[in-house]
Amino acid sequence: MSAITPSTEAIRARAVLLGRSRWGVAEIIFWVLAFACYWLFPTKLSLLSEIAILGLVALSVDLVLGYAGIVTLGQGAFFGIGAYAAGLAAKHGMGTSLWSDPVIGLFIGGGVAAVIGFATSFLVLRGSDMTRLMVTLGVALIVDEVVNQMKWLTGGSDGLQGVLPSAVLGIWEFDLFGRVAFVYSMVVLFVLFVIARALVKSPFGLSLQAIKGNMLRTRAIGMPVNARLVAVYTVAAFYAGVAGALAAQTTQFASPDYVAFHRSADAMLMLVFGGAGHLYGGLLGSIIFRTMQDVLGNITPQYWQFWLGVTLVALVLFVRGGILGLLGNMLAAWRRKGGAS
Amino acid sequence: MSPRILLESRDLVRRFGGIVATDHVTFSLPEGARHALIGPNGAGKTTFINLLSGVLTPTSGEIFLDGANVTNWSARKRAHAGLARTFQINQLFADLTPIETLMLTIAERENAGAAWWRPVGARTDFVDEAVALLAQLGISDIAHHRVGELAYGKQRLLEIAVALAQKPKVLLLDEPAAGVPEHEREQILDVVAALPKDVALILIEHDMHLVFRFAKSISVLVNGGLFVEGTPEQIANDPRVRQVYLGEEEVNV
Ligand SMILES: Nc1ncnc2c1ncn2[C@@H]1O[C@H](COP(=O)(O)OP(=O)(O)OP(=O)(O)O)[C@@H](O)[C@H]1O
Numbered sequence A: 001m002s003a004i005t006p007s008t009e010a011i012r013a014r015a016v017l018l019g020r021s022r023w024g025v026a027e028i029i030f031w032v033l034a035f036a037c038y039w040l041f042p043t044k045l046s047l048l049s050e051i052a053i054l055g056l057v058a059l060s061v062d063l064v065l066g067y068a069g070i071v072t073l074g075q076g077a078f079f080g081i082g083a084y085a086a087g088l089a090a091k092h093g094m095g096t097s098l099w100s101d102p103v104i105g106l107f108i109g110g111g112v113a114a115v116i117g118f119a120t121s122f123l124v125l126r127g128s129d130m131t132r133l134m135v136t137l138g139v140a141l142i143v144d145e146v147v148n149q150m151k152w153l154t155g156g157s158d159g160l161q162g163v164l165p166s167a168v169l170g171i172w173e174f175d176l177f178g179r180v181a182f183v184y185s186m187v188v189l190f191v192l193f194v195i196a197r198a199l200v201k202s203p204f205g206l207s208l209q210a211i212k213g214n215m216l217r218t219r220a221i222g223m224p225v226n227a228r229l230v231a232v233y234t235v236a237a238f239y240a241g242v243a244g245a246l247a248a249q250t251t252q253f254a255s256p257d258y259v260a261f262h263r264s265a266d267a268m269l270m271l272v273f274g275g276a277g278h279l280y281g282g283l284l285g286s287i288i289f290r291t292m293q294d295v296l297g298n299i300t301p302q303y304w305q306f307w308l309g310v311t312l313v314a315l316v317l318f319v320r321g322g323i324l325g326l327l328g329n330m331l332a333a334w335r336r337k338g339g340a341s
Numbered sequence B: 001m002s003p004r005i006l007l008e009s010r011d012l013v014r015r016f017g018g019i020v021a022t023d024h025v026t027f028s029l030p031e032g033a034r035h036a037l038i039g040p041n042g043a044g045k046t047t048f049i050n051l052l053s054g055v056l057t058p059t060s061g062e063i064f065l066d067g068a069n070v071t072n073w074s075a076r077k078r079a080h081a082g083l084a085r086t087f088q089i090n091q092l093f094a095d096l097t098p099i100e101t102l103m104l105t106i107a108e109r110e111n112a113g114a115a116w117w118r119p120v121g122a123r124t125d126f127v128d129e130a131v132a133l134l135a136q137l138g139i140s141d142i143a144h145h146r147v148g149e150l151a152y153g154k155q156r157l158l159e160i161a162v163a164l165a166q167k168p169k170v171l172l173l174d175e176p177a178a179g180v181p182e183h184e185r186e187q188i189l190d191v192v193a194a195l196p197k198d199v200a201l202i203l204i205e206h207d208m209h210l211v212f213r214f215a216k217s218i219s220v221l222v223n224g225g226l227f228v229e230g231t232p233e234q235i236a237n238d239p240r241v242r243q244v245y246l247g248e249e250e251v252n253v
């Protein structure tokens, strides 16, 4: 068949399929703006680094939940594991040895989380959504308890003190204004995003969507469903672990709060907020979540969670696909109107 | 020399609680077979296909695919060994497009489904094959539509396209034309008729006109057990079949 010149339909199909992985204008604007925050909000850099880190966790949940359809309440555990692993490496590296190099710390944090993600991935292969929720939650609770009990290693409830990462790539020392922390976090987020983007637009990513869509059929066409799920779960654990490492390095601290259950719940909430299965959903969700927390927290310190809850319920009940779904609907409506007039 | 047996079941049993859905079925399917499996509603036709394709595990008995004992093989492994099927109730990916569905199926067949570094569509040979399949089934026009929004008849055709994309040695079609409008039924039959000669085919179908047009051999399944097997002429003229399965209905060959 390859000897024959492709039909017009084949040419069109190639264009359509490849077109999905081309960078759109909106995407480029998003990233330019994100990096431009360095100049736009110079006094908010710590908050912005935090948003980037939360966005990375939400991205990790998106890979598992948004693409492969595996519900999880355990991503916070991988975040915490990454934070402690990188924190311990930096602490014992004393700011001088290779162990306290931040970039190596990212691989340590991500790597340890990935190993534990891989080991526990086999628990989520079987069962219903409910069993998966319980299993991932259970693993998260175990990690939480272990961190609290292993005082000699983790510092227990006092947290891990003396996390002193050395300069990024041996050049940029972390500063008091969070400038280096912001650029560092953003670059890491961007690099991991580009990889995740390639991944979800590849045959591998398509197979995840297929698994989410119909597992019976994926098995019937000969897809190794379990291997795919183990792979994506491990990659997602790596992502969450890197986010945790970033958090430990940029705050020079790790505490039991980093492995607490609310981390997992927040990450899922941000993703649902922004729109699952879109890659940008988690990023958008983390921006909105953390900004709301900051703004509402200033206005009504006690009630910000109330308004957050109201918004969440409204979004889930009335808009399919979160904020991105809402934007998509509006765009479609606008196009229809434009086409009609 | 007798033809090669591609698919075989020996003394196959499947129980659901008190129901015996498959009752000691011993059956073989040679290369190039055009075999129809008929029987009243609830006779156990779909259950038999589920057992053969690995969706269900048998209570007892054995299954052989091209000589290998596949009784304990997963559905996935059987698919790679050359077994494909369609489902009586559509089992498709609602959020994907037909072209994506076929790209995915072809990639799995070629063990290229885990590639994560290149975009879908980079393998132009896969794209060309998927496009050709859609054209073969006459559904090129909806190649890029969301599957969940397609008309039922188009979804039925896609079901078959997916199975064909697997390039199977054995193809099991569970009522492919059920619920499909008249003009598309013809299309489905034409596609089935045009399949490579050496592919062994089982067709489950209630429409006797289709059955007798297609089949070179027929099995009648009643209450989970094989009731009669034979050529279309033998089945059509068998008074027991008339009585048990067809009731008062006339059979036209
Ligand atoms: N998963 C199941 N659990 C319990 N009983 C089942 C199950 N699947 C099938 N059965 C029963 O097994 C028997 C055979 O069902 P099956 O679907 O195989 O029949 P069929 O010949 O395909 O019927 P139809 O022509 O209506 O499609 C029926 O009595 C059915 O109720």
Ligand SMILES: [Mg+2]
Residues within 6 Å of the ligand: B045, B046, B047, B088
């Ligand atoms: Mg049936």
